[in-house]
Amino acid sequence: MYEKDGEKYFIVDSHMHFWDASRENWVEGRENLAKGWIDCFYGYHKLAPDETHWDWYKYLKVSEDDLMRDVFEEGYVDKAIFQSTYLKYWYKDGFNTVEQNGAMLEKHPDKFIVNGRWDPRDGDAGLRQLEEDARRWNLKGVKLYTAEWHENGSRGWKLTDPEAYRFLEKCQELGITNIHAHKGPTIWPLNKDAFSAEDVDQAATDFPGLTFIIEHAGIPRIDDFAYMAVQEPNVYAGLSVVIGAHMHARPKTFARFMGELLFWVGEDRMTFGSDYNIWTPKWQVEGFVDWQMPDDEAFSDYPKLTTATKKKILGLNAAKLYGIEVPAECRLPEEPSIPEQPGQQLADESTPAGSQA
Amino acid sequence: MTLRDSVWQALGTVLDPEIDEPITELGFVTSCEVSDDGVAAVRLRLPTFFCAPNFSFLMVADAYDAVAAVEGVTRADVVLEDHHASTEINAGVAAHAGFVATFPGEADAELAELRRYFLVKAVVAGQDRVARPLVDAGAGPEELAALTLGSTPRSPALDRLRLRRAALGLSADDAAPLLIHPDGSGVGVALVPLHRRRARLTRAGLEANGELCTSILATRYAGTAGAG
Numbered sequence: 001m002y003e004k005d006g007e008k009y010f011i012v013d014s015h016m017h018f019w020d021a022s023r024e025n026w027v028e029g030r031e032n033l034a035k036g037w038i039d040c041f042y043g044y045h046k047l048a049p050d051e052t053h054w055d056w057y058k059y060l061k062v063s064e065d066d067l068m069r070d071v072f073e074e075g076y077v078d079k080a081i082f083q084s085t086y087l088k089y090w091y092k093d094g095f096n097t098v099e100q101n102g103a104m105l106e107k108h109p110d111k112f113i114v115n116g117r118w119d120p121r122d123g124d125a126g127l128r129q130l131e132e133d134a135r136r137w138n139l140k141g142v143k144l145y146t147a148e149w150h151e152n153g154s155r156g157w158k159l160t161d162p163e164a165y166r167f168l169e170k171c172q173e174l175g176i177t178n179i180h181a182h183k184g185p186t187i188w189p190l191n192k193d194a195f196s197a198e199d200v201d202q203a204a205t206d207f208p209g210l211t212f213i214i215e216h217a218g219i220p221r222i223d224d225f226a227y228m229a230v231q232e233p234n235v236y237a238g239l240s241v242v243i244g245a246h247m248h249a250r251p252k253t254f255a256r257f258m259g260e261l262l263f264w265v266g267e268d269r270m271t272f273g274s275d276y277n278i279w280t281p282k283w284q285v286e287g288f289v290d291w292q293m294p295d296d297e298a299f300s301d302y303p304k305l306t307t308a309t310k311k312k313i314l315g316l317n318a319a320k321l322y323g324i325e326v327p328a329e330c331r332l333p334e335e336p337s338i339p340e341q342p343g344q345q346l347a348d349e350s351t352p353a354g355s356q357a
Numbered sequence: 358m359t360l361r362d363s364v365w366q367a368l369g370t371v372l373d374p375e376i377d378e379p380i381t382e383l384g385f386v387t388s389c390e391v392s393d394d395g396v397a398a399v400r401l402r403l404p405t406f407f408c409a410p411n412f413s414f415l416m417v418a419d420a421y422d423a424v425a426a427v428e429g430v431t432r433a434d435v436v437l438e439d440h441h442a443s444t445e446i447n448a449g450v451a452a453h454a455g456f457v458a459t460f461p462g463e464a465d466a467e468l469a470e471l472r473r474y475f476l477v478k479a480v481v482a483g484q485d486r487v488a489r490p491l492v493d494a495g496a497g498p499e500e501l502a503a504l505t506l507g508s509t510p511r512s513p514a515l516d517r518l519r520l521r522r523a524a525l526g527l528s529a530d531d532a533a534p535l536l537i538h539p540d541g542s543g544v545g546v547a548l549v550p551l552h553r554r555r556a557r558l559t560r561a562g563l564e565a566n567g568e569l570c571t572s573i574l575a576t577r578y579a580g581t582a583g584a585g
Binding site for chain 1: 375404406407462547548550555557562563564565566
């Protein structure tokens with residue numbers, strides 16, 4: 001919990017990792033990919049305030065003590081959600097697998113939630129694994145990394161692939177309702193599909209019982225994401241990377257992103273994620289609670305953030321999605337219904353039923 | 358103007374297709390040298406090892422074409438460094454192989470469609486760049502919907518918008534409306550508020566991309582200035 005000016009914020013870090021990018025874990029012959037990947041992350045790490053930077057070796061693999069201190073003791077987080085990410089094409093034992101994350105959950109059952117993963121290219125074996133993981137770790141969510149390279153030569157997949165629909169159906173059946181999809185920087189496929197959010201749009205329409213949390217709010221294509229999300233009530237904006245890469249390094253860009261997301265997606269469908277250990281949560285939580293839309297003329301179209309907005313984004317929205325108990329002192333008075341965000345109103349007014357604006 | 362200046366100027370016409378800015382201004386040119394016998398050696402670098410190979414290919418190929426077309430250049434030697442697909446891209450561009458032949462079995466189309474996809478965004482975002490000052494000065498939906506390219510006050514943003522529209526094959530003459538949908542049709546008064554918001558959103562995404570790439574490039578190559 002974070003407390004500032006008499007207000008208490010319940011913090012759910014809904015997107016974080018405990019990764020192993022150490023040299024020992026690099027696949028032989030693919031060292032350049034394993035190193036390239038973590039170097040890429042390290043570039044993002046440097047966008048945080050200077051005093052939070054680590055050296056590259058520490059960044060490869062933090063210890064359990066580091067994580068518990070950074071996230072819970074110093075980072076104010078009440079509940080942290082592991083987003084399992086495999087990348088076994090270049091990390092031998094995986095970047096952070098369900099088993100590795102599950103081991104932490106077993107040691108600290110009140111601190112963590114473990115999200116699973118699946119890959120439609122794994123076929124029936126993948127479906128069986130998902131069932132087993134769901135039973136063992138009581139999965140409520142999965143992280144989908146559509147740009148993952150596969151041993152079969154494929155460099156990515158889409159949510160609308162027929163095989164992917166089998167897995168989404170299985171999620172529905174197993175009560176895994178939170179689908180965190182990475183739609184951020186992509187490499188493959190090599191055509192314009194890599195940059196499209198159309199597959200999320202379609203899947204969200206076809207699976208109204210599932211919630212699709214689009215991590216990084218689609219950055220670097222936040223425009224496609226936001227305009228899609230306005231039309232799909234079960235699509236959320238995951239703020240991992242949105243806060244970490246911009247709030248400190250590019251404050252004006254951050255203001256524009258927040259303004260656009262509040263307009264199109266709305267404060268009830270935005271969730272905080274520190275993306276540990278790209279960055280630590282402490283400076284992000286403190287900074288976000290202190291943050292406000294600038295007064296400049298350039299931002300006059302955008303709303304100011306209220307304390308309630310910040311409480312929802314930092315924890316209450318994710319707590320609802322995952323059924324996490326929130327202490328009474330951190331709750332907000334019940335709202336009769338979630339108000340429509342302004343972008344939704346504008347889109348509705350401008351678009352006669354059945355036609356495309 | 359020296360031959361090196363001409364080559365540099367040619368590189369200035371090469372755009373990052375997604376950010377819609379010249380590679381020379383984004384700091385993507387590591388070095389640019391021209392030998393006495395007219396061989397232009399250009400080295401390029403990108404913000405990350407995993408930048409999308411299709412964009413990377415486009416920029417290297419465009420740089421190659423632009424440099425090779427400069428009068429006096431006898432050979433263009435354009436190389437992308439520090440990228441996971443450097444080897445394939447450099448070999449493919451040098452051999453004029455095209456994108457599909459460079460990534461056999463992985464790419465299913467040349468990159469014209471991709472280029473088009475991002476040009477459309479440039480045209481949408483460009484409308485906010487032109488219209489925003491007018492709105493700040495009090496222009497309402499009726500006035501905006503009635504504006505043509507010819508009746509809009511001249512500005513660098515307007516010139517650029519005309520160029521991008523022409524590149525897409527959309528009307529760019531004085532009589533054409535300022536506000537258009539990506540298919541070239543005009544925007545009715547009732548749709549102007551939504552259209553403006555979308556244009557603002559697209560512009561925010563585009564400009565933020567440029568900034569993020571610049572930030573990441575700066576940390577990746579801290580202390581090593583690019584060419585200028």
